[in-house]
Amino acid sequence: xxxxxxxxxxxxxxxxxxxxxxxxxxxxxxxxxxxxxxxxxxxxxxxxxxxxxxxxxxxxxxxxxxxxxxxxxxxxxxxxxxxxxxxxxxxxxxxxxxxxxxxxxxxxxxxxxxxxxxxxxxxxxxxxxxxxxxxxxxxxxxxxxxxxxxxxxxxxxxxxxxxxxxxxxxxxxxxxxxxxxxxxxxxxxxxxxxxxxxxxxxxxxxxxxxxxxxxxxxxxxxxxxxxxxxxxxxxxxxxxxxxxxxxxxxxxxxxxxxxxxxxxxxxxxxxxxxxxxxxxxxxxxxxxxxxxxxxxxxxxxxxxxxxxxxxxxxxxxxxxxxxxxxxxxxxxxxxxxxxxxxxxxxxxxxxxxxxxxxxxxxxxxxxxxxxxxxxxxxxxxxxxxxxxxxxxxxxxxxxxxxxxxxxxxxxxxxxxxxxxxxxxxxxxxxxxxxxxxxxxxxxxxxxxxxxxxxxxxxxxxxxxxxxxxxxxxxxxxxxxxxxxxxxxxx
Numbered sequence: 001x002x003x004x005x006x007x008x009x010x011x012x013x014x015x016x017x018x019x020x021x022x023x024x025x026x027x028x029x030x031x032x033x034x035x036x037x038x039x040x041x042x043x044x045x046x047x048x049x050x051x052x053x054x055x056x057x058x059x060x061x062x063x064x065x066x067x068x069x070x071x072x073x074x075x076x077x078x079x080x081x082x083x084x085x086x087x088x089x090x091x092x093x094x095x096x097x098x099x100x101x102x103x104x105x106x107x108x109x110x111x112x113x114x115x116x117x118x119x120x121x122x123x124x125x126x127x128x129x130x131x132x133x134x135x136x137x138x139x140x141x142x143x144x145x146x147x148x149x150x151x152x153x154x155x156x157x158x159x160x161x162x163x164x165x166x167x168x169x170x171x172x173x174x175x176x177x178x179x180x181x182x183x184x185x186x187x188x189x190x191x192x193x194x195x196x197x198x199x200x201x202x203x204x205x206x207x208x209x210x211x212x213x214x215x216x217x218x219x220x221x222x223x224x225x226x227x228x229x230x231x232x233x234x235x236x237x238x239x240x241x242x243x244x245x246x247x248x249x250x251x252x253x254x255x256x257x258x259x260x261x262x263x264x265x266x267x268x269x270x271x272x273x274x275x276x277x278x279x280x281x282x283x284x285x286x287x288x289x290x291x292x293x294x295x296x297x298x299x300x301x302x303x304x305x306x307x308x309x310x311x312x313x314x315x316x317x318x319x320x321x322x323x324x325x326x327x328x329x330x331x332x333x334x335x336x337x338x339x340x341x342x343x344x345x346x347x348x349x350x351x352x353x354x355x356x357x358x359x360x361x362x363x364x365x366x367x368x369x370x371x372x373x374x375x376x377x378x379x380x381x382x383x384x385x386x387x388x389x390x391x392x393x394x395x396x397x398x399x400x401x402x403x404x405x406x407x408x409x410x411x412x413x414x415x416x417x418x419x420x421x422x423x424x425x426x427x428x429x430x431x432x433x434x435x436x437x438x439x440x441x442x443x444x445x446x447x448x449x450x451x452x453x454x455x456x457x458x459x460x461x462x463x464x465x466x467x468x469x470x471x472x473x474x475x476x477x478x479x480x481x482x483x484x485x486x487x488x489x490x
Contacts, residue, residue, distance in 0.1 A: 001187040002091035002106070003194070009086045010194045014115065016079055020056040022064075023110045030061050037111065037138055044068075056080075063093075064108040067120040069101040092117070109135045111164065112144050116192050118162045127233070127315050131184045134236050136164045139267050139298065139343060140223050144168045146296075146345055147221060148263050148372040156212060156257070158222040158266075161236060163189030163201065165221045170198045173219070179204045179211045182235045208250070209257055216259045222266040224250055227310055228341055230332035237314060243336055244271045248285045251348070255289050258350040265347050272300070272340040279360055282344075286358055290351040294378060296431075297362040298343040303333040306341045347375050355383050363434055371430035374487040381485045394477060395458065399489045400450035404428040407442060425488055433486055440465065441479055448489060454480065 004010055020026070028036050031047055039047075044066060051058035054070070059078035062068050075093070076084060084102065087093040094103045109116045118135040122128045136144075144165060149172045157166035160178035166189060170176050178201055180186050186203045193201040204211035225239045226247050232240035239246030247268040254264045272278040286293055301309065307329035308322075316322050333339075345367070359382065384390050410422040423442045425435040437445075440461065447457040462472035483489045 001184065003187075003191055004086055004090045007194070009082070009090070011197065012082050013087075014195055014197060016082060017060065017108070017115060020060060020078065022057060022060050022108075022115070026057060027061055027065055027110060030057060036065075037109075037136070037141065063102070063104050064106070067104055067107050069097075069103040072096045072100040072102050075102040107135065111136050111141060112168055114164060114167050114192070114196050116162050116164055116167075117188055117195065122314075126318075130234055131182050132234060132236065133162055133182070133185050133188050136162065139345075140164060142298065142345060142367040143221065143223055143265060143267055145367050145370050146265060146347065146372060146375060148219070148265065148347070148376050150219065150376075152218040154217060155219040155221070156217045158208065158220060158254075159224050160189050160203070161185050161223065163192045165223060166201055167192060167196055167198055169219070169221065170200055174200060176201050177204060177212060177217075178202065179206055179208075181205070181207050185235070209253060212257065214257075216257055216262070218259045218262040220254055220258060220262070220264045220266075222250070222254070222264070224266060224268070226267060226269045228269055228271055228306075228338065229310065230328055234314060237310070243273075243338065244269055251285050251346070252289065255291060255348070255350060258348075260350055260352045262350050263347060264350075265345075268344045268346055270342050270344060271336070271338045272342065274337040274339055278340075278342065279362075282360065283358055286348075290354070290356060292349045292351055292355055292379060292383060293358040294347045294375065294382075295358070295360045296345040296347075296365045296367075297360070298345055298367075299364050300340055300342040302340045303338050304330065307333065347379075349379055357382065361433070365434075366432040367430075368427075368432050369429040371487075374430050377487055377490075378485045381481070385481050385485075394480065395455040395473070396453050398450050398453055399448045399480070399484075401445060401448055402427070402487050402490045404430070405488055407445065409442075425483075427488070431486065435486070435488070437479070441476070444476060444480075445483075445489075 054074045056078040059074045154175040155173040157178045166178040232238040411418045412421045
């Protein structure tokens with residue numbers, strides 16, 4: 001479908017892009033914004049002005065980030081020492097036109113330290129083709145940040161798309177199997193692996209687990225077509241199954257392809273149906289499965305907001321047609337009794353010793369950087385703390401606040417003067433939960449500097465409160481356990 005004529009061309013192309021700082025940071029500086037994954041079309045004129053000098057980086061931003069034509073002379077300067085011909089042969093660029101303009105045929109996104117070729121930006125009034133390969137979105141990046149990196153012989157990226165998750169996992173696995181039903185997606189994955197000089201990706205075509213038959217993996221990642229929609233219009237978006245049934249079936253099928261102790265990490269959508277508990281419905285996905293599950297709720301949208309967001313981002317930007325599509329989506333949600341939809345990030349571990357639990361963390365949790373280590377520690381603590389003998393062991397631990405944790409106090413002026421109203425914990429990176437704590441918990445945390453065992457700190461707190469030690473410990477330990485699970489304490 002596309003690709004450079006020789007292996008050497010991939011290395012040369014990567015050197016060129018890196019040399020001009022075609023990176024997240026470099027493009028962010030050029031655009032004048034830190035977040036480059038989401039840029040409205042209305043921002044394009046401002047970016048064109050900022051790149052009018054047509055430096056090599058300016059040119060490549062216009063060409064491969066915005067997906068716009070550039071003068072042939074500027075393209076030749078930016079791509080030195082490679083001539084244009086290999087880029088044209090690779091079907092990444094069109095030949096110069098009659099006005100000496102060079103147009104791109106793909107977009108190249110720098111994300112998570114990788115360079116990802118995908119289909120050109122969709123700006124037309126009509127919808128893109130069904131096999132359109134989208135750039136990594138915010139939820140994909142969050143999943144990449146959440147990946148639990150452990151050395152393994154092989155892992156599976158199910159529904160690889162542009163291949164970003166497979167490439168992000170490649171350093172941890174001897175072999176990464178990347179599957180997809182979309183041949184165009186697999187072509188992009190193969191190209192991106194070569195561009196990023198990654199040689200351990202095996203692309204296999206097929207639906208769900210068909211390409212891997214009965215094989216088991218120590219690690220599976222998946223960003224599936226989870227959108228709850230009335231039609232199957234796009235391979236990357238729609239499963240063609242009713243409601244959130246596809247996500248439920250995916251989870252239940254995946255457990256058979258995990259080795260004992262293996263992790264599945266995936267994104268999903270769950271429907272909130274009228275008169276039902278969506279959390280109870282979600283817990284039903286895991287009924288009878290020997291697994292431990294953490295579900296992070298990324299956000300929740302009501303049905304009308306959810307429908308319009310997907311229509312405008314994937315189906316049409318024409319107001320008349322958009323109105324017709326919205327009517328279709330709304331009628332579907334009414335028939336199904338769907339009031340809202342939650343976006344989820346699921347981490348599941350196949351149990352080795354019979355442990356079974358599910359924890360749904362809602363309200364939403366922000367992922368603001370790599371947090372795979374935090375998630376792994378969560379599973380270790382969550383499972384270990386289920387053992388009764390762990391309580392005594394915990395009291396003997398020397399704990400400290402994790403790096404990047406901030407304690408914020410909020411005061412209110414009252415008749416008695418300034419009164420402490422709220423104490424909040426905030427992390428500067430990784431998993432960021434909205435955590436409000438009691439002032440007495442803040443007193444306990446103030447002593448968590450790694451020098452005294454927790455027992456001594458609880459004893460001090462019980463004396464301050466003039467309370468019984470056992471009573472104080474019974475209240476404090478569940479809170480401490482939660483803060484350990486969430487990597488506030490280490």
